[in-house]
């Protein structure tokens with residue numbers, strides 16, 4: 420059900436952004452999917468397909484799902500490093516006093532919309 424609510428969120432964001440831009444059709448949406456969310460892509464794609472019937476602007480949208488790797492910033496040395504797998508630690512000094520700065524969100528990265536009716 421995790422993917423269901425995420426799909427709903429993506430559609431909501433895309434639809435609102437399209438409405439704000441005065442667009443009547445969304446052609447393409449690039450979605451960054453944080454690794455930390457542990458999203459099953461197929462499942463997310465399935466729900467995007469299923470739920471978009473409620474959004475007229477999104478009927479023919481192509482959704483591109485891109486995984487975003489986890490990055491952490493170290494509070495000890497200030498370096499920002501990419502992480503692979505669990506057990507996060509600073510890639511420069513090994514400290515575990517870190518904060519996650521990327522890879523924990525689902526975000527709409529960019530959209531291609533149609534705003535006129537040519």
Ligand SMILES: [Zn+2]
Pocket residue numbers: 493494495496497498509510511512513514
């Ligand atoms: Zn460090």
